[in-house]
Amino acid sequence: MAHPPIARDTASLTKLITEILGEELRDVFFQAFRGRILYIPKRVFLDHPIVQVIGIESAQKLQAEFGGQQLMISVQSAAERAARNKKIWADRETMSLQALAQKYELSVRHICKILKDMKADNENICDKCVA
Incomplete structure (x- = not known):
């Protein structure tokens, strides 16, 4: 069963x-x-x-x-995920979405979701991400 x-x-x-x-x-x-x-x-x-x-x-x-x-059982703990997401946020200025996805072993779509979730004050921080 x-x-x-x-x-x-x-x-x-x-x-x-x-x-x-x-x-x-x-x-x-x-x-x-x-x-x-x-x-x-x-x-x-x-x-x-x-x-x-x-x-x-x-x-x-x-x-x-x-x-x-x-x-x-999640692959990453919430703390590990938060730390990874902060690194992605910091790298967004100098790396393309494709490079971020490759570096963090995530899809471009997932990178966009992370960046959109982290954006502050409705600032458009991810112009590369298409809805």
Whole structure:
């Protein structure tokens, strides 16, 4: 039976997992499973990959909250994404959209979205981006 991914945005999922695991284990957990859709079993066993990464007690805490569900683990944390976006913002003056996309391994469309999201005071900072 297929389990749909859990419907939580990355920030709220990160916050909840931090509350459950603490910051240190949260980082270990996200590093181990980033970029994956991860099924949290209803019952965890010692040989489960989650247990091997964060230990049985922490895995049982995740199981109590998310058991039987899938989590979409982001490739980047919110902090990593924010830092990357600041670098893109700084590079926008000296690099083309194509060069930015290549440097940050994103599509030109995604670069435009980032720049549009970061623009301040309705200033048109991304003349290169077409709606």
